[in-house]
Amino acid sequence: MGSHRILKLNAVLSIGLLLGACTYQQSLQHPKLPPLVPIDRTMNCRQIDLAIDRADTVRWLIRDDGGSLETSGHKAARYAGNAVLTPIIGGPLPMYIGDGGNTVLSAADERIRELLLLKRDRSCSPRATTLQGMDDLTLLVELEAVQVQFDAGRGEQSELFRQRTKLLDGLRVVPSLGPTPP
Amino acid sequence: MLAVTLSLVGGCTTQSYAPASDAVTRELKIKAGDEIRVVTTRRERLTFEVTEVRGDRFIGVTAKPHPKELRPAGETVEVAFDELAVLEVTRFETSGAALAMAAVLVTVSAYAVVLGTVPALPPGP
Numbered sequence: 001m002g003s004h005r006i007l008k009l010n011a012v013l014s015i016g017l018l019l020g021a022c023t024y025q026q027s028l029q030h031p032k033l034p035p036l037v038p039i040d041r042t043m044n045c046r047q048i049d050l051a052i053d054r055a056d057t058v059r060w061l062i063r064d065d066g067g068s069l070e071t072s073g074h075k076a077a078r079y080a081g082n083a084v085l086t087p088i089i090g091g092p093l094p095m096y097i098g099d100g101g102n103t104v105l106s107a108a109d110e111r112i113r114e115l116l117l118l119k120r121d122r123s124c125s126p127r128a129t130t131l132q133g134m135d136d137l138t139l140l141v142e143l144e145a146v147q148v149q150f151d152a153g154r155g156e157q158s159e160l161f162r163q164r165t166k167l168l169d170g171l172r173v174v175p176s177l178g179p180t181p182p
Numbered sequence: 183m184l185a186v187t188l189s190l191v192g193g194c195t196t197q198s199y200a201p202a203s204d205a206v207t208r209e210l211k212i213k214a215g216d217e218i219r220v221v222t223t224r225r226e227r228l229t230f231e232v233t234e235v236r237g238d239r240f241i242g243v244t245a246k247p248h249p250k251e252l253r254p255a256g257e258t259v260e261v262a263f264d265e266l267a268v269l270e271v272t273r274f275e276t277s278g279a280a281l282a283m284a285a286v287l288v289t290v291s292a293y294a295v296v297l298g299t300v301p302a303l304p305p306g307p
């Protein structure tokens with residue numbers, strides 16, 4: 001009886017995840033950004049800001065294509081769904097529930113955080129964000145507070161991901177599209 | 183014919199990059215005639231055929247736009263290397279094509295050995 005209920009719950013979760021995964025469609029292949037390497041730590045302030053712009057653009061692309069972070073609960077359900085349910089509902093063509101961009105988005109988030117830390121260590125000038133009254137170095141303080149809670153296992157994971165995503169979504173004031181400056 | 187077709191398909195690889203510097207972009211060895219898809223730090227998506235590679239930028243002509251791309255086909259564009267955040271290029275790799283060709287030939291040979299005949303496509307109408 002109990003195992004029947006678990007199977008049903010698993011089925012509902014897996015179908016939900018499958019539908020959720022449909023919202024993540026890569027318009028072009030999303031590169032997985034690497035963590036900072038020692039040579040990156042020799043960058044000057046201008047280069048750091050440029051690296052942040054690049055990483056933020058990759059992150060924006062993933063978000064714009066429907067990518068989101070995945071909690072450990074979702075991940076467990078996805079693994080269970082892929083292992084048990086997918087061969088049944090997949091029929092002759094095996095289906096696979098992807099991670100909804102979690103891997104590439106996490107890597108982008110982490111690189112941006114490292115770059116912001118480097119920027120602060122170098123005492124570079126802060127830049128404005130789209131968040132009211134917050135520059136990028138103030139945003140880093142908030143981001144670190146979320147990360148501390150996350151690392152300590154305090155708080156709801158989905159809520160911490162929501163906060164992190166909201167902060168990083170507002171990191172950069174993007175210049176409007178127009179003619180390229182000469 | 184089938185082997186040639188499959189090897190051509192098998193030889194095409196699409197690779198996406200997030201160049202961290204101008205030097206890394208140059209190392210990709212993009213050349214005139216390549217069709218590339220890029221996303222710039224101004225969050226613009228573009229697909230274009232490269233007509234010229236300068237020291238610090240690509241010059242090209244936009245191709246038929248993919249979804250979410252705003253510029254029409256046939257427009258001249260210049261993309262500076264320091265504005266590049268994502269670059270995707272599809273290339274024909276001879277090693278991949280050779281591998282695909284070998285796989286097809288091995289399969290066909292095995293089929294011929296087992297059944298004593300070579301598979302053939304039915305004649306067209």
